[in-house]
Amino acid sequence: MHASLKTALFTLSWVPVFISVQQVCGQLIWIQGRSMQPSLNPDSSLGTRDLLLIQKYGLRRADSFSKGDVVILHSPIDPEKILVKRITALQNETVKPRSSSYPKKQLKIPPNHLWIEGDSIHSVDSNSFGPVSSGLVVGKARWIVYPFNRYGPIPSKSLDME
């Protein structure tokens, strides 16, 4: 009895360490939805979802992001929702929104903001809600872990167009 209590307490004491590593270093996340097709979740009919390794450290500064990076972020229109999108323009750049419903024809991205788009056309992204603060970014997608036949780095968008 005494020994099992000790084991339980020992295991419990490592739980915060596990949570901290997930919050600060990296985390595995299942991808839902088809907004990043064909880079992620390429075939929804297979019934499998992609499992990604997410980098959580070193994202404080604006220059830690570059064009083409796939990021995980909180939706600006619903804080409880998590989005996966690709960065298509960085701070201080000028962009022309793709959608005609966006109020401006052309705009300059404010400092520490990003312009994010899904790879697929079925995507709610910066074309509807505008540039997002980099403070909303939770992490950067680095590696596809599962399914094993797709194990490897995140495909870049230009590669898929070839």
Next chain:
Amino acid sequence: MLKTASYAVRVGCCVHVFHRSIYEVTETSGESMMPTINYKDDYVHVNKFNKLGRRCQFGDIVVVAKPTDPSQRVCKRITGMPRDFVLIDPSDPHSHDMIQVPDGHIWVTGDNLSHSIDSRTYGPLPMALIKGRVVAASLGFSVRKV
């Protein structure tokens, strides 16, 4: 030696998780929330269960990451909830420009309107940038509700 290091890691991570998700007391500086929060030496008690704007209401003081520089944290009062219509600059008697706060956003202003950079400058703020709600402030050992 190894045992001490292991203890230190576990205690450190415990404190980190507690500060991030439950409760935190931090020092503040800056005059934007005068007279509610002093410009220096004041500590704020932050309830982290209210992060992402959970159960936040009009009039609450929140700790948010500044949208134009997320490494900075600022303390502001919520003066507009989603879909509310707000007057952009009440300190200017000639301005009557109104804005509707979008879904998932809030309008925040400092209590000291003349010395505050807030939604009047950077617009509505996404609720996901809310880190917690200020429940009390303390100067020295005297704690007061805010």
